[in-house]
Amino acid sequence: xxxxxxxxxxxxxxxxxxxxxxxxxxxxxxxxxxxxxxxxxxxxxxxxxxxxxxxxxxxxxxxxxxxxxxxxxxxxxxxxxxxxxxxxxxxxxxxxxxxxxxxxxxxxxxxxxxxxxxxxxxxxxxxxxxxxxxxxxxxxxxxxxxxxxxxxxxxxxxxxxxxxxxxxxxxxxxxxxxxxxxxxxxxxxxxxxxxxxxxxxxxxxxxxxxxxxxxxxxxxxxxxxxxxxxxxxxxxxxxxxxxxxxxxxxxxxxxxxxxxxxxxxxxxxxxxxxxxxxxxxxxxxxxxxxxxxxxxxxxxxxxxxx
Numbered sequence: 406x407x408x409x410x411x412x413x414x415x416x417x418x419x420x421x422x423x424x425x426x427x428x429x430x431x432x433x434x435x436x437x438x439x440x441x442x443x444x445x446x447x448x449x450x451x452x453x454x455x456x457x458x459x460x461x462x463x464x465x466x467x468x469x470x471x472x473x474x475x476x477x478x479x480x481x482x483x484x485x486x487x488x489x490x491x492x493x494x495x496x497x498x499x500x501x502x503x504x505x506x507x508x509x510x511x512x513x514x515x516x517x518x519x520x521x522x523x524x525x526x527x528x529x530x531x532x533x534x535x536x537x538x539x540x541x542x543x544x545x546x547x548x549x550x551x552x553x554x555x556x557x558x559x560x561x562x563x564x565x566x567x568x569x570x571x572x573x574x575x576x577x578x579x580x581x582x583x584x585x586x587x588x589x590x591x592x593x594x595x596x597x598x599x600x601x602x603x604x605x606x607x608x609x610x611x612x613x614x615x616x617x618x619x620x621x622x623x624x625x626x627x628x629x630x631x632x633x634x635x636x637x638x639x640x641x642x643x644x645x646x647x648x649x650x651x652x653x654x655x656x657x658x659x660x661x662x663x664x665x666x667x668x669x670x671x672x673x674x675x676x677x678x679x680x681x682x683x684x685x686x687x688x689x690x691x692x693x694x695x696x697x698x699x700x701x702x703x704x705x706x707x708x709x710x711x
């Protein structure tokens with residue numbers, strides 16, 4: 406089995422975990438890291454026994470696979486030179502900060518036959534696998550994603566920072582065109598919205614209600630789905646939940662057996678398998694662009710109402 410040479414651009418809070426996982430994977434070698442903070446890059450490189458690269462181009466020349474974990478507004482300027490160096494990319498969510506930048510990334514990838522995966526991590530959570538197997542015709546979906554304020558991710562609003570996860574989950578499960586959107590949001594501690602709500606009305610009659618906050622006292626990632634004769638309630642953080650089903654004897658509750666996994670590790674393993682087998686990622690660049698477009702539409706509705 407060929408040893409894949411891997412690298413990470415951006416080794417802050419999340420990027421350090423990409424580096425950790427690559428360094429531990431069989432068949433992968435963490436070649437190096439690159440970060441605008443030289444001290445931080447040296448710290449992570451020393452921790453995982455790899456090299457510090459001073460430029461994106463230098464790292465790209467040495468790697469087969471690279472994780473892009475830079476601030477969102479730098480995704481395009483980071484990803485495009487790596488694509489031109491013929492690297493396979495795992496680009497953290499959201500794909501970009503604008504549809505124009507997403508198009509630039511897509512255009513750079515045309516004809517290069519490279520794997521481009523977008524880091525919508527919940528699609529690799531075992532909770533999502535259960536939902537994909539169990540949800541057939543959802544009629545109403547409600548999601549809550551709350552986080553304590555940390556200052557990370559505030560280069561974008563909470564819709565692009567947090568809600569985009571739930572947008573991706575719901576698009577995957579409902580599989581219908583959106584007919585209308587309602588959205589509200591407010592700024593609290595940053596320059597963009599920190600709390601937001603969106604209601605999506607789908608052509609098949611399903612309604613989804615999405616609530617997010619990054620100024621909460623607690624962390625919460627829950628989804629509830631209602632379909633004929635069935636109600637599901639799942640927790641993406643605890644990787645647990647229950648199912649309520651109408652039976653001949655009445656309403657029956659069953660705990661859902663979910664085998665816990667580290668979603669980021671599962672995501673990176675899937676990326677590596679796609680590179681090795683040359684197969685399309687579960688969350689490919691086109692799905693990443695679709696979720697980005699919807700998140701930006703919600704963001705614009707919030708801005709227009711402010």
